[in-house]
Amino acid sequence: MRRILLGALVALAPLSAATIVIQNGTIMTVSKGTVKGSVVVKDGKIAEVGEKVMMPQGATVIDAAGQYVIPGIIDCHSHIAADGGINEGSVSVSSMVDIRDVLNPEDIAIYRALAGGVTTANILHGSANAIGGCTLPIKMRWGKDAQGLIFEGATPGIKFALGENPKRAGNPQGRGINGQVQVARYPATRMGIDDTIREAFNEAKAYKAEWDEYQAKTARGEHPIPPRKDLKLEALKEVLEGKRYVHAHCYRADEILMLLRVADDYGFKIRTFQHVLEGYKVAKEIAAHGAGGSTFSDWWSYKVEAFDAIPYNAAIMQKYGVVVSLNSDDAELMRHLNSEAGKVMKYGGLSETEALAMVTLNPAKQLGIDNRVGSIEPGKDADLVIYDKFPLSDYAKVQKVLIDGTVYFDRDKEVSGRAAKQAEKQKLIDKEKQNQQRQQPTRRPGQ
Amino acid sequence: MRLLAVMMGCAMAAGAASSDTVLIRDVDVYPVSGAAMKGVSVLIQDGKIADIAARIVAPKGARVVEAKGLRVYPGMIDSGTELGLSEISAVRESVDTGELGEFMPQLRALVAVNPESEHFPVVRVNGITSVMTFPASGGRGGGRFGGGEQQFISGQAALIHTDGWTWEEMEINRSAAMHLIFPSRGGRGGRGGGAPPDAVPEIIPGAAGAAGGANAQRTYLDQIAKISAFFDDARKYQKARTANAPGFHRDLKFEAMIPVLEGKMPVGVSASRASAIHDAIAFAEKQNIKIVILQPREIGKAGAELKAKNIPVILGRVLALPESEDDAYDQSFTLPREAYQAGVKFAFGTFNNEFVRNLPYQAATAVAFGLPYDEALRAVTLSPAEIWGVSDRLGSVEKGKVADLLVTDGDPLEIQTQVKHLYIKGKEIALTNKQTRLYEKYMNR
Numbered sequence: 001m002r003r004i005l006l007g008a009l010v011a012l013a014p015l016s017a018a019t020i021v022i023q024n025g026t027i028m029t030v031s032k033g034t035v036k037g038s039v040v041v042k043d044g045k046i047a048e049v050g051e052k053v054m055m056p057q058g059a060t061v062i063d064a065a066g067q068y069v070i071p072g073i074i075d076c077h078s079h080i081a082a083d084g085g086i087n088e089g090s091v092s093v094s095s096m097v098d099i100r101d102v103l104n105p106e107d108i109a110i111y112r113a114l115a116g117g118v119t120t121a122n123i124l125h126g127s128a129n130a131i132g133g134c135t136l137p138i139k140m141r142w143g144k145d146a147q148g149l150i151f152e153g154a155t156p157g158i159k160f161a162l163g164e165n166p167k168r169a170g171n172p173q174g175r176g177i178n179g180q181v182q183v184a185r186y187p188a189t190r191m192g193i194d195d196t197i198r199e200a201f202n203e204a205k206a207y208k209a210e211w212d213e214y215q216a217k218t219a220r221g222e223h224p225i226p227p228r229k230d231l232k233l234e235a236l237k238e239v240l241e242g243k244r245y246v247h248a249h250c251y252r253a254d255e256i257l258m259l260l261r262v263a264d265d266y267g268f269k270i271r272t273f274q275h276v277l278e279g280y281k282v283a284k285e286i287a288a289h290g291a292g293g294s295t296f297s298d299w300w301s302y303k304v305e306a307f308d309a310i311p312y313n314a315a316i317m318q319k320y321g322v323v324v325s326l327n328s329d330d331a332e333l334m335r336h337l338n339s340e341a342g343k344v345m346k347y348g349g350l351s352e353t354e355a356l357a358m359v360t361l362n363p364a365k366q367l368g369i370d371n372r373v374g375s376i377e378p379g380k381d382a383d384l385v386i387y388d389k390f391p392l393s394d395y396a397k398v399q400k401v402l403i404d405g406t407v408y409f410d411r412d413k414e415v416s417g418r419a420a421k422q423a424e425k426q427k428l429i430d431k432e433k434q435n436q437q438r439q440q441p442t443r444r445p446g447q
Numbered sequence: 448m449r450l451l452a453v454m455m456g457c458a459m460a461a462g463a464a465s466s467d468t469v470l471i472r473d474v475d476v477y478p479v480s481g482a483a484m485k486g487v488s489v490l491i492q493d494g495k496i497a498d499i500a501a502r503i504v505a506p507k508g509a510r511v512v513e514a515k516g517l518r519v520y521p522g523m524i525d526s527g528t529e530l531g532l533s534e535i536s537a538v539r540e541s542v543d544t545g546e547l548g549e550f551m552p553q554l555r556a557l558v559a560v561n562p563e564s565e566h567f568p569v570v571r572v573n574g575i576t577s578v579m580t581f582p583a584s585g586g587r588g589g590g591r592f593g594g595g596e597q598q599f600i601s602g603q604a605a606l607i608h609t610d611g612w613t614w615e616e617m618e619i620n621r622s623a624a625m626h627l628i629f630p631s632r633g634g635r636g637g638r639g640g641g642a643p644p645d646a647v648p649e650i651i652p653g654a655a656g657a658a659g660g661a662n663a664q665r666t667y668l669d670q671i672a673k674i675s676a677f678f679d680d681a682r683k684y685q686k687a688r689t690a691n692a693p694g695f696h697r698d699l700k701f702e703a704m705i706p707v708l709e710g711k712m713p714v715g716v717s718a719s720r721a722s723a724i725h726d727a728i729a730f731a732e733k734q735n736i737k738i739v740i741l742q743p744r745e746i747g748k749a750g751a752e753l754k755a756k757n758i759p760v761i762l763g764r765v766l767a768l769p770e771s772e773d774d775a776y777d778q779s780f781t782l783p784r785e786a787y788q789a790g791v792k793f794a795f796g797t798f799n800n801e802f803v804r805n806l807p808y809q810a811a812t813a814v815a816f817g818l819p820y821d822e823a824l825r826a827v828t829l830s831p832a833e834i835w836g837v838s839d840r841l842g843s844v845e846k847g848k849v850a851d852l853l854v855t856d857g858d859p860l861e862i863q864t865q866v867k868h869l870y871i872k873g874k875e876i877a878l879t880n881k882q883t884r885l886y887e888k889y890m891n892r
Contacts, residue, residue, distance in 0.1 A: 108772045115776045280889045300882075301566065301801055303537035312886040319890070332768045335776075339808065342862040348886075393862055394811035397780075418775060425773065 018043060019056050020405060022386065025064030030071055030353060030361045031375035039069060041382040044405035049376055067399060068391050070356060071375050072119025072383030073337050074363040076294040077247070077274050077327035080109035080334070081123055081138060081149065089128030089169060092186060093200045095158055095235035097133035099123050103146040109331040110149075114140040114409045116335030117385040117398045120151060122327075122367055124274075125159040127249040130166045130187065130196040132159035134235055135247060137367050139383070139403055155368045157271065158235055160248035162193055162255035164305050194258050201266040204236035211237065245271035245368065247294075251305035253281035260289050272366045274327065276317075277309035283320035292323040292366040296333075297343040314358060315348020325363035342392035355392055381405075468492050469875065470505045471854060471868075474514035479521055479829045480843035489519055491850040494873035499846055512854070517867055520824075520859050521843050522576025522851030524831040525806045526761040527741060527796020530567065530580050531560030531607065531614070536800070545583050546602065550677050552703040554602030556582045557621040560614040566800050568880030571609040573804040574859050576851040576871050577619060577841065579604050579761075579796065579831075581626050581715065599674050601626045603703070604715060606835050608851070610871040623835050624715040624739060625707050629727045630670035631719060632663050671730065678734050682708055713737040713836075715761070719770075724749035728756060739834060742798055744770050746782060750789025759792040759834045762826075764802060765809040783813035787822050794831035811860040823860060849873075 023038040027049060037051035040059070048054065079086050083104035088094040103123070113121065119140055125133030135157040138149040170188025187193050210227040217224040238244035246263075250256050250273050260282075263270050272292040273279060277300070279286055279293045286293060295317070300309035318324045326341055328334035341355040350358075364374025372381050382405035389396040401409035469491040476484040476499060488503040489496065505511050534541035543559045560580060570578070583601035604624045611617035684701035685708055706712035716738045718727045724740055725748070731738040740753065742763035753760060762783055769778040786793045795810055797803050810823040832842025840849045853859060854868035869876040 112768070112776045280885070281892075283889075284892070298804070299801060300569075301535055304535055307535055307565075308881075308885060310882040310885050312882065312890075316886070316889055332766060336766060336812070339812075339862055345863050346865065389815075394808045395815050395861070397815045414776070 018405075019059040020062060020382075020402070020407075021053070021055060021059045022062045022064050022069055022384065025067050025069040025386065027069045027376055028071075028353070028356055028391070029376040030357050031377055033353070039376060039382075039384065041384075041402065041405040044382055046376060046378050046380050046382050046384075048378055062386070062400065064386050066388075068387045068389070068396070069376065070117070070338075070385050070387065070391055071360040071380075072373060072385055072401065072403065073117045073359045074325070074367070074369075074374060075113070075118050075121040075328050075334050075337060075359075076272065076325045076363040076366055077329045078113075078121040078123055078331075078334060079126070079329070080113060080121065080331050081105065081107045083107075085126075086124070087126030087128035088133055089126070090185075092129050092166070092196045093131040093232060094125070094129055094133050095131050095200075095233075096231040097125070099125055099133060099135050100150070100156075103138065103149055105142075105144060105146050105149055109334075110140050111142045111409075112331065113334045114142055114401050115398060115411075115414070117338055117387070117391075117401060118334055119383040119385070119401065119403050120364075120367075120369070120373055121334070122157065122247065122363075124157075124247060127159070127161035127165040128169060130161060130193045131200055131236070132161055134158050134244070137369060140401075140408065141403055142408055151369060151372075153372075155243065155245055156238075157245040157247045157367075158239060160197065160246055160259065160270075162248060162250040162259060163190065163252055164303060165249065166193055190252075190255055190258070193255070194262060197259070197262050198266070200236060201240070201262070201268070204233045204240060205266065207233040208237045208240050239268050240266070242269065247272045247274050249274045251275055251277045251309075253278040256282050257285055260285055260291070263289070271368075272325075275329070277306055277313060279322070280310065280313045280316035281308075283317045283322055286317065287321035292325065292362070293317045294325045294327045294363065294366060296329070297326050297340040298347070311343060311347035314344045315350055318350070318354070323362050323365050324358055325366055326358045327363070336394065338387070338391045338396060339394045342394075345392060352392060467494075467873065468506055468509040469512060469870070469873070470503060470509045471512045471514050471519060471852075472503075474517050474519050474854065476519045476844050477824075478844035479825055480845055486515075489844070489852070491852070491870060491873045494850055496844060496846055496848050496850050496852070499844065512868060514854055514868075517854050517856055519844055520574070520853050520855060521828045521841070521848075522853060522869075522871065523574050523806060523827045523859070524794070524835075524842065525570075525575050525578040525797055525803050525827070526794045526831045526834065527763065527798040528578045528580050528803050529800050530570065530578050530609070530803060531562070531564050531617075532556060532580060532582070533800055534561070534564055534566070544581075545598075549598055549673075550600045550700060551582075551598070551602050552600045552625055552707070553699040554582055555605065555621060556580050556602060557605035557607065557614055557618060560605065560607060560617060562611055562613055562617060565881045566803070567609045569882060570803040571869060571871065571876060572866060572878045572880060572883075573807070574853040574855070574866050574869065575609055575803055575806055576853075576869070577606060577608050578803065579606050579623060579715075579835065581624075583626065583628070597630075597670070599628055599630075599670070599677070601628060603712075606837065608871050610874070610876055619837060619841070620835065622706060622712050624713050625704075626741075627674070627714050627716045627738075629716050629718040629723055629730075630667050630674075631723050632667045671726065675730070675733070678704070678708075678736075681705075707736055708734075710735070710737050713739050715739050715741045717741045719744045721745040721747040721749040725752060728752055728758060731758075732756075742796070744779070744782070746785045746789055746791065750785065750791055754790040757792070759794070759830075760786060761796045761831075761834070762786060762793050763796060763798050765795070765812045766805075777816055780812055780816040783810075783823070783826070784817035787818055792830065792834065794826045794834050807860045808862055811862075814860065820860075827860075 020041040028034045038053045040048040083102045088097045122137045124135045137151040137154045169185040270291040272294050276293045298311040314324045337359045341359045344350045344355045361374035364370035384402045386400040387396040399411050471489040490498040490503050529544050532543045581604040603622045605621050606619040606623035607617040681701045681704035716727045718724045740760040767779040814823045829842035832838040850870050850873035852870045857864040
């Protein structure tokens with residue numbers, strides 16, 4: 001029995017090879033055009049890309065004849081791999097909580113995303129409050145523990161939320177959670193959201209000033225009493241210091257402009273506007289601030305603030321100079337961001353490379369990880385996806401996915417391994433049934 | 448460049464008056480009903496396809512569309528939507544899908560269709576020229592804003608064009624199907640798709656699981672008995688009506704059931720699991736009614752039965768998550784292939800207004816996972832026309848059929864393909880909508 005289990009474990013472990021050559025493929029590098037040729041992967045990094053490459057000794061060869069190779073897809077907005085709720089909605093400012101603490105490496109959505117070509121995702125807190133929890137990017141290293149998922153060295157983020165969602169708790173309807181009476185929580189309007197964020201940064205600036213003063217004194221050789229650490233304000237202090245990115249959920253143009261002006265007034269930057277469905281209306285202002293826009297390709301009409309959403313949003317924002325990505329916010333949509341990118345070619349006439357960049361290099365830039373991922377270039381992480389057909393289409397399906405040079409998804413193996421997995425599952429079910437029968441307690445009268 | 452072409456296309460279409468006679472010249476016709484015809488002409492007259500031939504002399508007053516290099520396809524049909532009934536899904540005031548009441552066969556979706564809905568222009572520019580619009584398509588009976596109680600019959604679905612001044616003008620068939628939400632063992636409506644797999648009750652350890660399973664089974668059987676009782680009552684009414692017995696009173700509910708009992712109106716049965724499909728088929732046999740299965744999440748064992756009894760299915764969203772954790776990641780992608788291989792007749796539905804415009808791309812995903820291309824295209828054109836009993840008028844490019852046509856620059860299932868011209872009932876439709884208007888406005892801010 002033990003031997004069988006061990007065998008199963010070995011089979012589950014992803015195929016890791018120090019040196020891999022993917023050859024004869026159409027390589028869409030995103031940053032350096034498209035070439036027919038090979039990618040050499042060494043020690044988890046891309047070593048060489050080109051029509052002709054030096055074949056390293058002992059390399060594992062993956063033949064990609066007739067296939068396409070793209071950089072691993074990056075989803076700038078996801079809520080997978082988080083254990084349980086993602087909304088600490090009891091307060092309007094929940095910057096003290098962190099998604100890092102609730103990562104669940106066993107969420108099947110990770111594997112499904114992987115099978116859809118996603119290698120990195122920004123895991124966000126929900127949108128229940130104006131200032132939400134802390135966030136971070138992860139890699140889809142299925143099989144690793146929570147720590148192993150974390151994108152090492154990436155700048156962490158924080159979720160802000162504007163509009164309908166954060167004001168909902170100000171006007172509670174229906175039953176509360178666990179039968180609790182729902183009490184209205186400030187704010188209930190977009191005005192109140194503006195104020196909530198201002199109040200928080202008003203506090204955070206004072207807090208930062210205390211710490212700055214303390215550090216200045218310490219630097220001068222004095223021995224002052226340190227200020228009390230405030231975990232809520234600590235994250236906002238990091239925002240003011242540019243050490244934590246603001247990812248702001250938003251829909252309407254007015255609220256986008258509002259947050260830009262709050263940020264200007266308090267001296268911090270908005271890294272990305274998320275959803276930003278009316279971003280096209282204030283694209284100039286977003287570009288002037290230097291914020292990115294991470295949007296849906298064509299979602300609309302599911303609520304009032306999504307009624308002016310247009311599938312041309314990404315193209316218009318890009319025209320005005322905004323770095324634009326397409327995100328999923330959804331475990332299902334996440335599985336076909338490649339064809340979502342195809343939609344910006346249809347709606348707005350972007351080129352193949354521009355479209356593909358919206359799910360690879362652009363989100364990497366938005367997350368500040370473009371030195372590591374987002375394009376196929378020597379020195380970058382070997383996060384690669386092989387498709388059987390032109391990838392910006394629903395006709396394409398993922399064949400293989402590599403992360404850090406390790407094959408984490410292989411469709412052929414996935415399909416051929418199904419019978420064995422089903423048999424293993426059946427065995428476990430049978431065993432469980434037997435156990436139950438054995439443990440069935442004898443009923444005593446009166447029980 | 449592509450952009451410019453789109454905008455010019457829009458301007459041209461917008462400028463064109465609704466002309467009765469249009470000659471599309473030098474175009475490749477993909478009729479679906481037969482082999483492609485390259486470089487032919489298509490004549491549209493009086494709302495119909497008047498002729499398809501190598502050469503057609505333009506009748507007097509005909510508008511000629513030079514379409515070299517372009518293709519003609521039949522307009523696409525989405526077999527499951529709430530179009531016209533729901534505008535903004537989160538706003539109750541704009542949603543008319545979920546009525547109260549357990550058995551509501553007298554309700555007609557058609558009369559609540561808002562022709563001015565912003566959804567119609569949005570979906571039709573992608574080539575969707577007609578749709579089935581269902582009462583309570585999105586959830587169990589009562590809908591999201593209804594009473595929230597179990598509903599069994601939610602009313603009559605209508606087959607409509609995606610263009611028209613009034614719902615009467617949009618109508619193809621006001622009573623295309625009766626919508627029955629078949630119970631599921633999970634105690635939830637079949638539509639929600641949230642029922643646990645059939646295997647779960649047996650593997651949940653302990654007595655609680657077994658008792659839960661037994662309770663669910665009892666509820667399930669009770670609900671089926673309730674539906675049977677309603678059908679039996681309807682049949683008694685039918686007899687009394689025929690006999691014109693003294694004291695006979697007209698009952699609108701039972702009156703609405705008569706076409707169903709006579710086998711003239713199919714019943715669209717929402718059933719997710721193979722076991723529910725099996726039970727729905729058994730029910731249909733007993734009641735001697737015609738059914739169409741809606742949104743199955745499993746074909747499996749039900750496949751042979753569906754084929755043997757010639758029962759069609761409307762497959763829901765292909766781009767959907769697997770039902771449960773252990774299911775294959777591509778379960779929903781391969782379901783159309785499975786239906787095809789089982790020899791089941793099928794068409795596609797998106798069952799959510801927001802995704803109707805992506806109907807062709809859902810079909811393309813099915814192709815990526817093994818469905819033959821021709822079958823995918825058929826499943827959004829001729830197959831739904833056959834299933835809903837209108838293949839004499841819709842679903843293919845053939846002489847004499849209604850001129851619901853798209854002129855494209857490529858394969859309509861491919862995302863990047865642009866629709867260049869669109870005709871519904873022979874009328875050229877402007878390729879504009881709320882979204883193109885906002886695009887032009889803000890592109891030039």
